[in-house]
Amino acid sequence: MSVLDLLPHCVSGVYFLYHSDFDQWQFGKLSALRETALALQGGYQYYYMGYYIHSCTKMRYKGDYSPQHVLDPESYEWNPLNGELRTLLDKKSYVSLARERRRKENASTQSGGGLKYAEGSQPEDEDKLDEYPFPTAAEAGEAVSNGTSLFDLKVPGLMTVEEIEEQLDLGTMPIKVGGRMAEAQDLVSWDGSTFRDSRTAKGIISRPIKNLPESVNVSPDATTAEIYEEIAKASKFSIHRLRVTKGSDGSAIPNGGDMTVHDTGVRNKSAVDVKDLGPQISWRTVFVVEYLGPLLIHPLMYLARPVIYGTSAPASSLQKLTLLMCVIHFAKREFETFFVHRFSSATMPIQNIYKNSGYYWIMSGLNLAYWTYGPNSPAARPSNPLLTSLGVALFAIGEICNYSTHMTLKNLRRAGTTDRGIPQGLGFNLVTCPNYMFEAIAWIGVALVNWSLSTVLFITFAVGQMGVWAWKKERRYRKEFGDKYKRKRYAILPGLW
Known part of the structure; x- marks a missing residue:
């Protein structure tokens, strides 16, 4: 009996069992040949035979098959199991070709420089393994049973705590709940979640998708969008309410035309999990509504000054200038929503429109307008020409450069696709998201014009939220592009954050 793992690009042999009476027939080798053939027939790139213990x-016996490669425990490079490596394995219980190369380089440097060791002294023994606290598998297993963390074992190939914290967003790690996938953050908010919210663990358990088919049939060469189409057709559900993930690892299967079913690693009879995302609304609609609020609130409150504040005094030049800047900013936002932005997802949960719109309508609309256009507002006083000019300049620079970065991001993605490239150009060599940086600069310009604490309060909240988004994007860039991406030290504000 053979037990296999069918991974996206690899056939992995787990166990092969047969009765000892049949030893002479060497069924293990027969199984290895059959598994190799399976990898070729299925279009897999590799056949992984498991741990090699010399x-x-x-x-x-695994070394009898070629070409065979073994993972270096220190550099994580794949080295051919050839004469050099076999000779070292015959002599030592621990072998790292990367370590052996360092020894040769050090020896060459020392002999070339004429270095000699005093009698009785020796060069540093690079074969010492003091950093590995449990040299045998039995000792390591016992330590783990007694509560030792796997991270303390320093297992070759296992990510360190620092690497996990830097590269993985643990708050959104998928966890299987009731046969379906939820995110880790849903469990934190368990007590506050409701059965009516399908995005939470409670919602997943309580809201199965009616008419969900047991299986759907799609060609390996079909696009992943066809998986969604077949499930939606059978379940009579909107495609936009569905989230499909692989049953093997919980990774999302995108709803798009750029990737085939085979590319995702899904194979014949593979299991997928389907989640109801709940009622949806388009990203574009949400953007239009949330920016429309402050775009209308500022002119209306400006015109309603006699009613709101009980004053007939004319507005000051700074109040008029603030009104103009706010209208320009949000009109630009609406223009970009219709003609510039391309959204990787078509929709978002409908309740987001209340959260997003509430934030913009209250913080940058009512909050900013009420404290700016009143007769006692700092903006009602005479202007300081120097500070006002500086504010206008910062606003203009911020808005123009922000628009430029949005155009850069637009041109990275072909229309109708969700593929991404590495952004280059204005500001992208300084921070991860220069569009957020330039928006902050523009609002600092507004603050220098109206001198209102309400503007400072809005900037503080806005920069805080944009900073969180920027760091998430930095982690995504690092994970998606690897060494091709130049890592940024600051996500939004150079030298600060």
Whole structure:
């Protein structure tokens, strides 16, 4: 009996069991040949035979197959299991070709420089393994049973705590709940979640999708969008309410035309999980509504000054200038929503429109307008020409450069696709998201014009939220592009954050 893992690009042999009476027939080798054929027929790139233990007869047979590669425990490079590596494995219980190369380089440097060791002294023994606290598997297993963390074992190939914290967003890690996938953050908010919210663990358990088919049939060469189309057709559900993930690892299957079913690693009879995302609304609609609020609130409150504040005094030049700047900013936002922005997802949960619109309508609309256009507002006083000119200049620079970065981001993605490129150009060599940086600069310009604490309060909240988004994007860039991406030290504000 053979047990296999079928991974996206690899056939992995887990176990092969047969009765000892049939040893002479070497069924293990027959199974290895069959599994190799399976990898070729299925279009897999690799056949992984599992751990190779040179000193164990039952494991050593894996070296009879070629070309065979072994993972270096220190550099994580794949090295061919050839004469050099075999010779070292015959002599030592621990072998790292990366370490051996360092030894040769050090020896060459020392001999070339004429260095000599005093009698009785030796060069540093690079084969010492003091950093590995449990040299045998039995000792390590016992330590783990007694509560030792896997991270303390320093297992080759296992990510360190620092690497996990830097590269993975643990708050959104998928966790299987009731046979479906939820995010880790849903469990934190368990007590505050409701059965009516399908995005939470409670909602997943309580709201199965009616008419969900047991299986759908799609060609390996079909696009992943066809998976969604078949499920939606059978369940009579909107495609935009569906989230499909692989049952093997919980990774999302995109709803798009750029990736085939085979590319995702889904194979014949693979299991997928389907989640109801709840009522949806288009991203574009949400953007239009949230920016429309302050775009209308500022002119209306400006015109209603006699009613709101009980004054007939004319507005000051700074109040008029603030009104103009706010209208320009949000009119630009609406223009970009219709003609510039391309959204990787078509929709978002409908309740987001209340959260997003509430924030913009209250913080940048009512809050900003009420404290700016009143007769006692700092903006009602005479202007300081120097500060006002500086504010206008910062606003203009911020808005123009912000628009430029949005155009850069637009041109990275082909129309109708969700693919991304590495952004280059104005500001992208300084921070991860220069569009957020330039928007902050523009609002600092507004603050220098109206001198209102309400503007400072809005900037503080806005920069805080944009900073969180920027760091998430930095982590995504690092994960998506790897070494091709130049990591940024600051996500939004150079030298600060």
